[in-house]
Amino acid sequence: MKERTIRLTVNGRPYERTVEVRKTLADFLREDLDLTGTHLGCEHGVCGACTVVVNGEAVRSCLLFAVQLEGANILTVEGLADGDNLHPIQEAFWEHHGLQCGFCTPGFLLTLYCFLKETPRPSEAEIREAISGNLCRCTGYHNIVIAARAAAEKLASAGPTP
Amino acid sequence: MAMARRYVSTRVRRREDPQLLTGRARYLDDLRLSGTLSVAILRSPHAHARLVEVDVRPALAAPGVEAVLTGEDVARLARPIRAEMSGPGYKTSGWPALARDKVRFVGEPVVAVVARDRYGAEDALEEVRVTYDPLPVLTNAELSMRPGAPRIHDDLTDNILFHTRFDNGAVERAFVAAELRLSHTFRHGRCTSAPMENRGALASFDAAEGILTLWASSQSPHLLRSGLAEALDLPESRLRVICPAVGGGFGPKMHLYPEDIIVCLLAQRLGRPVKWIEDRRENLLTSAQAREHVNHIEMAATGDGVILGFKATLICDVGAYSLYPVTAALEPVTAASIIPGPYRIQGYSYDAYAVATNKCPAGAYRGVGMALGTFVRERLVDMVARRTGLDPAEVRRRNFIAATDVPFTTASGLVIDSGNPTESLDQALEAAGYDALRKDQRRSSTTTYRGIGLCSYTEFTGMGSGTFRRRGMSQIAGHDAATVRVEPTGEVRGFVSAASQGQGHATTLAQVLADEIGVPMAAVSIVEGDTERCPYGSGSFASRSMVVSGGALILAARRVRDKVIAIAAHMLEAARGDLVMEEGAIFVRGMAARRVTLGQVARLAYRPASGTLPPSVDPALEATQYYDPPPATFSIGTHVAVVDVDAETGQVAIVRYVVSEDCGTMVNPMIVEGQIHGAVAQGIGAALYEDVVYDDAGQPLTTSFMDYLLPTTMELPAIEVVHTETPPPVTVSGFKGMAEGGTIGATAAVANAVADALAPLGVEVHELPLSPDRLYRLIHQARKRP
Ligand code: FES
Ligand code: FES
Secondary structure, X not given: OOEEEEEEEEOOEEEEEEEEOOOEHHHHHHHHOOOOOOOOOOOOOOOOOOEEEEOOEEEEHHHOEHHHHOOOXXXXXXXXXXXXXXXXXXXXXXHOOOOOOOOOHHHHHHHHHHHHHHOOOOOHHHHHHHOOOOOOOOOOOHXXXXXXXXXXXXXXXXXXXX | OOOOOOOOOOOOOOOOHHHHHOOOXXXXXXXXXXXXXXXXXXXXXXXXEEEEEEEOHHHHOOXXXXXXXXXXXXXXXXXXXXXXXXXXXXXXXXXXXXXXXXXXXXXXEEEEEEEOOHHHXXXXXXXXXXXXXXXXXXXXXXXXXXXXXXXXXXXXXXXXXXXXXXXXXXXXXXXXXXXXXXXXXXXXXXXXXXXXOOOEEEEEEEOOOOEEEEEEOOOOHHHHHHHHHHHHOOOHHHEEEEOOEOOOOOOHHHOOOHHHHHHHHHHHHXXXXXXXXXXXXXXXXXXXXXXXXXXXXXXXXXXXXXXXXXXXXXXXXXEOOOOOOOOOOHXXXXXXXXXXXXXXXXXXXXXXXXXXXXXXXXXXXXXOOHHHHHHXXXXXXXXXXXXXXXXXXXXXXXXXXXXXXXXXXXXXXXXXXXXXXXXXXXXXXXXXXXXXXXXXXOOOOOOEEEEEEEEEEEEEEOOOHHXXXXXXXXXXXXXXXXXXXXXXXXXXXXXXXXXXXXXXXHHHHHHHHHHHHOOOHHHEEEEOOEOOOOOOOOOOOOOOHHHXXXXXXXXXXXXXXXXXXXXXXXXXXXXXXXXXXXXXXXXXXXXXXXXXXXXXXXHHHHOHHHOOOOOOXXXXXXXXXXEOOOOOEEEEEEEEEEEEEEOOOOXXXXXXXXXXEXXXXXXXXXXXXXXXXXXXXXXXXXXXOOOOOEOOOOOEOOOOOOOOOOOOOOOOOOOEEEEOOOOOOOOOOOEOOOOOHHHHHHHHHHHHHHHHHHHHHOOOOOEOOOOHHHHHHHHHHHHHOO
């Protein structure tokens, strides 16, 4: 089996690992780095559960190979909170019951993390559009949309984040 | 001593969320046992075929492969899964964990390969050679039930796995008296629950202790253990089932599946942990599917809209096997029994069938049977409205059970224990602004048609063993249980037989327990999903957790609290009746200074030598209570859907959605509403998009999320929810189940709204899902008619 060594940063920590070239980024994060907060709901790019942030952009980690990530800077759900302080998006999901089983949640959080940076004052239609590529089977999205709006307000009133 | 409820009925934030939000929660595939091997499964590409030869030798030689399991191996090591039912009309054949003589649906497990990782196991699958001899395929229940149809199970006389007939004796009279007779055939597509987390199973065998542990993404750990014990021929004391965080279930995760048995056999044989994780393709091929009915129904009514009776023939396509523990009868019997709904119907008769076909087995899915039965009935109610010229709301009103009729025995023999359908309808109509909606409706454009749909329903919840006995479903416990223990340091713990898949039991059951004992919620924790730590019970399905596990928890807590009070009375030298327990302290009423804390009582209870216990009181603070509730308690509700149908594209947009529901006392209204939102989404999905499609050769065509369409944010509306609260007289808690009403109500309300929208075009709605292509065809056919 072909292997290659990659160096990348995940949640602010540098890693160097040798991986099979066919291993997906999702499996690499989950198995090689034990970052199991990135979930696999379909492995064919539709559900968005596996969404992580790569160099500032939300991407589907089931559709990338780990070896494509040489030098990349990755944020996963494990890196979203600041120590014990939840990120405002996480806080809003908690407060507004934006999750039930929680399996889809990391994907929604990271999709919104990128979206709200670009669109700090979104309309409800824009929020719905932004998360239309993430599937949730538990919530009907109702409270996710409410949480997203609340998070946007919180983030906007807190001013620009790094 | 009256107990004040401090947490119940409040919107407490969920305790499970911080773990889930930060990625720390462990779902099945996140568990790490060192040395774990991975299973990949070769599945049948044929819908019906004889297995001629299975050659696994090349796979055994593949790199990283540790073992290969075939149907022959399994036949020596395990019994087939058997779904038993007592009483006439049912027959079943076993389901071997790996196929031996025949395969009966595409996706059926044939060979299991276990290797160092899933990549390697899947590589090795390519080396397995299987020769099949294809057999005639049945994909249509009505053809499959005909005499002389090819048999799917050679040991059964035909493909009808279940048939029952019912007549309440008043139906002929009802039809004779009728001025209005309607006769229709309705169809509901095949659905799958598609939880975002697929199924999974991880087994580990401890040879020293002789204990086999199965971690499973399951809703029903004890019933799973019982099924496994039977299949593996092991005493239950040697089996432990643990459910980690579960990423949604909605029914299908309550069954015992071949893969559960496969990982257990391999873990036993290899002495290493063995794991199988379902991928989405496998989920869409093999996790229990649901619905798929054809329903021929006649209805009798008077000219002024009073419904007199129904005669129904329900035919349910249950796929290749009957599933443990619910059996193939679940969908047809539930559908048939719910058809009278919240109405005073005189006459009712039905024939209900579960028919085997060469498709994925069908089992439990949110709203099982009830969604179909309600869809059929509520469509007919609207048809009566159209024929009589009455408003659909008015027809419902004329037929409802009155609040004063309750408890009411419906024409199918169900006892509606509480609730007021008229009040529910009124509340929903008011919240929706129904009169204004109707006025507004007349302003439809020529391409976009607005429709308003109503649905009034009853929801069967919290079922006790009485219901399962009546149905003959002897493998379902029907009861649940709880152990309440106050630890020596004073924390209160509840161990329950429920198993959450996202419903938030860790929070809601803690609310219940904290109130019942009289302690702050912070002092309380809930343990579930572990057969070694929790007492035996049914688990979480059919909207039962709050009623049954919650009820058991209350009863156990009361016993513990009584004991706490007895000890405290002794410590305070006061009469028990004078004591109050609040916020973790027990004090003499009106004399807050004469108090002991729960911690002090607990210390004495566990270390009686540190003081003296009252003479007749045993040490420790613990009680276990089994609770077998009455056959059922019914939640009720009304949905109002407002849709715009684009007559040129067949696209439906839901513009308003209002729910009025009554589930008795709400433990946590925030969670109740969340359940409704999610259930409504699944009902809308079934009404408009979701359909598992098989071609005539039994090949599934919907094997990805590109083909099986779950609703997204773009299809779903905001969902407005209002409540009435009628606590049931029949349960200990005042709670009713409520997780399915959203699906039951939404399927029918959306179908009625679309039908209402397209009535001016002469379109009638009999078949779900109302996908754009189906609607487009219906609209065009209607337009072509003279
Ligand atoms: S798992 Fe990657 S999109 Fe579904
Ligand atoms: S919370 Fe369960 S899938 Fe979204």
